[in-house]
Amino acid sequence: xxxxxxxxxxxxxxxxxxxxxxxxxxxxxxxxxxxxxxxxxxxxxxxxxxxxxxxxxxxxxxxxxxxxxxxxxxxxxxxxxxxxxxxxxxxxxxxxxxxxxxxxxxxxxxxxxxxxxxxxxxxxxxxxxxxxxxxxxxxxxxxxxxxxxxxxxxxxxxxxxxxxxxxxxxxxxxxxxxxxxxxxxxxxxxxxxxxxxxxxxxxxxxxxxxxxxxxxxxxxxxxxxxxxxxxxxxxxxxxxxxxxxxxxxxxxxxxxxxxxxxxxxxxxxxxxxx
Numbered sequence: 604x605x606x607x608x609x610x611x612x613x614x615x616x617x618x619x620x621x622x623x624x625x626x627x628x629x630x631x632x633x634x635x636x637x638x639x640x641x642x643x644x645x646x647x648x649x650x651x652x653x654x655x656x657x658x659x660x661x662x663x664x665x666x667x668x669x670x671x672x673x674x675x676x677x678x679x680x681x682x683x684x685x686x687x688x689x690x691x692x693x694x695x696x697x698x699x700x701x702x703x704x705x706x707x708x709x710x711x712x713x714x715x716x717x718x719x720x721x722x723x724x725x726x727x728x729x730x731x732x733x734x735x736x737x738x739x740x741x742x743x744x745x746x747x748x749x750x751x752x753x754x755x756x757x758x759x760x761x762x763x764x765x766x767x768x769x770x771x772x773x774x775x776x777x778x779x780x781x782x783x784x785x786x787x788x789x790x791x792x793x794x795x796x797x798x799x800x801x802x803x804x805x806x807x808x809x810x811x812x813x814x815x816x817x818x819x820x821x822x823x824x825x826x827x828x829x830x831x832x833x834x835x836x837x838x839x840x841x842x843x844x845x846x847x848x849x850x851x852x853x854x855x856x857x858x859x860x861x862x863x864x865x866x867x868x869x870x871x872x873x874x875x876x877x
Contacts, residue, residue: 608788609834611734613686621688623833625663630826632665640813641669641729641758644870647809648754651675653724658682659713659745660731664693671700683711714740718748726755733759733792742803752877755805761867762790768856768863778849782831785838793869805873816865821857824864828853
């Protein structure tokens with residue numbers, strides 16, 4: 604079976620798999636650590652002063668809702684995603700804001716947007732760029748549609764650093780690599796971001812670095828591990844038996860107080876020159 608990034612192919616997945624994706628996106632977005640990281644880069648973007656914002660690769664609308672519900676934000680947010688299923692979920696979760704005309708959702712490819720130049724005051728790509736096969740094209744599109752002097756916020760994981768405990772370090776590394784291959788198109792992209800932003804004609808304003816690491820008992824990583832049971836076999840890097848055995852072992856480690864799981868995350872705030 605050929606392998607592919609499940610999150611980067613949401614327009615090609617069954618509704619059963621997309622339900623798993625949606626559940627995972629929402630569970631991750633509810634964690635305080637993720638909310639704090641998003642708030643930090645949105646603050647630097649001065650997002651509250653933006654009248655028009657676009658959320659690229661919006662998924663279920665986690666970042667869209669995070670922006671629209673900020674106390675001092677009074678503008679509008681448009682969410683774009685490849686998957687019509689995820690767009691419908693996003694609409695349902697943002698029903699009131701959609702009805703009052705503050706939020707708009709539509710399907711679209713972030714590498715080639717049917718949007719006029721300089722349409723938005725600000726652009727957000729929250730956990731998108733690692734799933735795009737041509738990150739520079741997506742960044743150039745973001746640069747094209749943001750107004751001169753406008754801000755672009757990029758947040759994602761450095762998934763080359765994703766790792767979990769295993770009693771056999773060599774076997775554990777093999778599992779880590781299989782999981783990364785199943786879920787991430789560009790696991791090193793955040794390390795390349797300064798170069799990509801420069802090549803897209805953007806100036807870096809600020810960057811933040813984070814690490815989410817759990818040891819002993821699992822909490823943040825529990826929804827991820829449970830989602831792997833369905834997503835990893837669908838991608839083709841591991842069989843159902845392999846991933847279930849792996850997941851059961853990680854949860855048993857948590858019961859025994861010896862679990863470890865970690866990943867680095869980065870945000871970049873960039874500006875289109877005036």
